[in-house]
Amino acid sequence: MIPDMRTLIKLLVLLILALPSGAAPAEKTLTVKGVRYFSYAVFTRIVFEVESAGPYVLTKADDGKSLMLAAYDMPLVVKTQLPTIKDGVVSGLETREDAGRTVIFVRLDAAAGEAKDFALRAPDRIVLDITRGTAAAPVSQPQTVPSQTGKSVTVVLDPGHGGKDTGIVTAHGMEKAFTLELALAAKKILQKDPRMNVVLTREKDKALSLDERATVSNVSGGSVFVSIHGAPDPVTRVYIQDLLEGPGATSARPASGDFLGFEAGSEQQEMLWGKQQAAHALESGVLGRSLARQFGEKGNADSVQAPLAGLKAVDAAAVLIELGITKDRSKAAEAIAKGIEQYVRQNR
Amino acid sequence: MLLRVAIVIVTTAVGAGTYLWWTTSAPTTSLKPIGEIQGQSSPLQPVRRDEPLTVTLYYPFDGSLATGSLAVKRQPGAQAQAREALAALFTDQRSSQAAVLKDVKLREFYLDASGTGYIDLAPNRQKDLRASAAEELLAVYAMVDTLAQNFEEIKQVMIILDGKEALTLAGHLDLSRKFTKRTDLVRQ
Numbered sequence: 001m002i003p004d005m006r007t008l009i010k011l012l013v014l015l016i017l018a019l020p021s022g023a024a025p026a027e028k029t030l031t032v033k034g035v036r037y038f039s040y041a042v043f044t045r046i047v048f049e050v051e052s053a054g055p056y057v058l059t060k061a062d063d064g065k066s067l068m069l070a071a072y073d074m075p076l077v078v079k080t081q082l083p084t085i086k087d088g089v090v091s092g093l094e095t096r097e098d099a100g101r102t103v104i105f106v107r108l109d110a111a112a113g114e115a116k117d118f119a120l121r122a123p124d125r126i127v128l129d130i131t132r133g134t135a136a137a138p139v140s141q142p143q144t145v146p147s148q149t150g151k152s153v154t155v156v157l158d159p160g161h162g163g164k165d166t167g168i169v170t171a172h173g174m175e176k177a178f179t180l181e182l183a184l185a186a187k188k189i190l191q192k193d194p195r196m197n198v199v200l201t202r203e204k205d206k207a208l209s210l211d212e213r214a215t216v217s218n219v220s221g222g223s224v225f226v227s228i229h230g231a232p233d234p235v236t237r238v239y240i241q242d243l244l245e246g247p248g249a250t251s252a253r254p255a256s257g258d259f260l261g262f263e264a265g266s267e268q269q270e271m272l273w274g275k276q277q278a279a280h281a282l283e284s285g286v287l288g289r290s291l292a293r294q295f296g297e298k299g300n301a302d303s304v305q306a307p308l309a310g311l312k313a314v315d316a317a318a319v320l321i322e323l324g325i326t327k328d329r330s331k332a333a334e335a336i337a338k339g340i341e342q343y344v345r346q347n348r
Numbered sequence: 349m350l351l352r353v354a355i356v357i358v359t360t361a362v363g364a365g366t367y368l369w370w371t372t373s374a375p376t377t378s379l380k381p382i383g384e385i386q387g388q389s390s391p392l393q394p395v396r397r398d399e400p401l402t403v404t405l406y407y408p409f410d411g412s413l414a415t416g417s418l419a420v421k422r423q424p425g426a427q428a429q430a431r432e433a434l435a436a437l438f439t440d441q442r443s444s445q446a447a448v449l450k451d452v453k454l455r456e457f458y459l460d461a462s463g464t465g466y467i468d469l470a471p472n473r474q475k476d477l478r479a480s481a482a483e484e485l486l487a488v489y490a491m492v493d494t495l496a497q498n499f500e501e502i503k504q505v506m507i508i509l510d511g512k513e514a515l516t517l518a519g520h521l522d523l524s525r526k527f528t529k530r531t532d533l534v535r536q
Contacts, residue, residue: 165519168478175480210515229520231480235411239481274524306485309515309522320520322481 030054030071032078032104039087040212042199043219046090046106048126056126058117067106067115068098069126076102089113089130106130116219131219153348154197155190155340156222156316159183160229163207168232172325175230176205182228182323185333190340214313218276223348224287224340225318227310234324236295236332240288241277241312242305276315283317286347291321291339317343398422403433406493407443408486412535413493416442426501430465431457437494447479448487448518455511463503464526465495468511481520488521489533496529504528 034049048069055072070076082093082104092107106128113133119126159179161167167175180202187198199220201213208216217225231237277284288303295301303319311318323332400419407414420436423429431454437443438454455468471477479487492505504526508514514523 161519165476166478167519168480210519229481231482233411233480233482235482237482306481306520307522307525307527308481308520309524310520312522320481 027075028054029075029077030056032076032080034080035082035093037083037085037090038212039085039089040216042216043129043131044085044087044089045212045215046085046093046128046130048104048128050124050126053119053121053124056119058115058128060115061105065108067108067128067130069104069106069128070098070101076104078102078104089132114219129215129219151348152195152197153224153344154199154220154222155224155226155344156199156201156217156220157183157187158201158213158217158225158227158310160227160310160320162202162205165207168230168325170232170325175325178230178325178329179228180205181329182333182336185330186226186228186336186340189334189337193341196341196344210310211313213310214276214315217318218313218315222314222316224343225311225314225316226287226291226336226340227318227320228336229320229322230325231322232325234326236292236321236323236327238288238292238295238303239306239308239311239320239322240284240303241281241318242307243278243281274312277312277318280315280317283347284311284319287317287340287343288319290343290346291319291336294335294339295323317347401429401432403436403494403498405433405437405440405443406490406497406534407437407440408446408449408483408490409442409535411482411486413486413490413533414442414535426499427457427459430459430495430499430502433494433498434467434491437490443490446487446490447483448477449490451477451479452517459502463501465502465505467491467495467505467507469507469509469517471509477518479518479520484518484520486533488517488527489530492527493529493531493534 031051032048033051036047036049038045038047054074056076057068057070057072059068059070060066061068078095082095085091085093086109088109088111090106090112091109094105094107096103096105108130111132113131115128115130117126117128159176159182161174161176161179163176165176167179169175172178183200184203187200190196190198199216199222201216202208213227214225285303289301292301292303306320308320311320321336399422401422402417402419405416405418407416418433418436418440420429420432423432434457435454438449438452443449451472452469453472455470456466457468458466460466488507491507495502495505505528506526507517507523509517509523516523
């Protein structure tokens with residue numbers, strides 16, 4: 001019996017599939033598939049998007065003029081074009097072969113300060129934040145002149161929402177415009193005190209993630225963080241972070257592998273982004289009370305605890321204040337400034 | 349002939365007796381103790397399975413959480429019963445038009461062995477979810493309290509969106525944590 005042509009082709013295909021390929025198993029690599037960067041007033045953020053989690057090493061060159069990112073114990077593969085960065089903090093990115101391995105060099109400018117790196121999941125990425133040092137502070141950042149009576153205090157005002165995120169929309173306007181107007185007015189009042197160094201997370205209509213807002217506060221050395229929001233009803237509410245952990249709170253410990261660059265359970269993994277506010281619970285409570293008293297009709301006005309996504313990574317006394325969007329804006333800004341001033345006077 | 353008649357009479361009598369005994373001894377309705385349905389033992393209060401279960405609904409009202417009774421269809425098991433109560437929160441006229449709740453749909457509710465309830469929501473694709481922090485806080489705790497206050501099997505609640513973990517619902521609250529019931533938001 002002679003097999004027909006179709007059967008022969010099938011047999012040939014099966015034979016080819018059955019043959020050992022001879023190829024070695026795919027080598028594990030740390031593959032960079034995209035690089036983004038953001039230049040902010042006080043820091044530059046570079047985001048390396050990786051195909052899948054893997055350990056990495058970030059070191060500073062001996063001359064201090066560049067940072068070197070390499071994979072640990074596996075090759076680094078760069079599948080993307082590196083962007084051109086020249087923002088006064090970073091002067092360029094380049095890929096180089098160094099001792100037989102691929103390294104991404106981040107060239108630092110004279111204004112570059114400290115560098116912090118985070119490894120985040122879903123999507124997997126390595127985030128590098130480089131602060132703008134004191135050598136070339138941006139024009140928009142006010143220079144602090146400490147008074148004779150005390151040291152300077154950095155107050156970070158965070159106008160909620162921005163850009164595509166309008167916040168609530170009412171007949172009185174969009175929340176994003178309301179919060180920016182209040183923040184700019186409060187800044188103007190606070191800056192009359194030479195001790196106050198006021199930083200805004202955004203000074204124009206721009207979208208910022210909650211982590212980016214917290215980062216602005218943390219890298220600028222903020223002692224006070226006030227996130228300003230609007231509400232449709234006329235009631236003013238002041239919120240502080242609810243740090244009570246229920247029986248199954250997930251924030252206490254990161255899940256295994258949440259940090260790409262470190263072993264699970266290591267000391268580094270414990271330094272999880274998002275736990276910074278825990279160290280400021282008491283200060284935040286005092287700040288919250290100081291602000292609530294400016295708006296409360298009764299003397300015992302207090303803040304409300306809530307699990308807030310925007311405060312958990314803030315390394316400072318932090319509150320979220322929500323004011324009725326119909327409120328007199330100049331009076332509201334004065335009250336915010338007064339609450340902050342009282343807190344600073346009594347606690348800083 | 350007489351013997352045959354006697355056998356027929358005896359057989360008929362035995363058959364009729366057996367039928368009467370069978371029909372009178374079998375349960376007329378399928379009664380189940382309420383506790384069995386809710387996962388508790390309460391043998392003193394038998395109820396019909398088709399009777400509705402009364403739960404306490406927590407819903408946003410005038411800056412706090414108000415409470416009200418609501419009769420929901422009885423379901424077998426805590427997960428299905430809790431899902432029924434939660435679904436009612438999204439349809440009841442007292443709560444369905446509240447901020448955030450009106451802009452999301454309940455996709456599913458799961459309860460795991462550790463007592464964690466997972467509320468899987470689907471945001472309305474037509475528009476962005478916009479709410480103040482106060483509205484978001486009340487909407488979240490309306491769901492959490494409606495579950496945790498009515499079902500002792502539910503110890504904590506996690507909220508997910510479209511089957512995945514999410515950072516936040518309307519931009520203010522942290523959804524990465526598990527929520528436990530909270531009474532300070534409830535109107536006294």
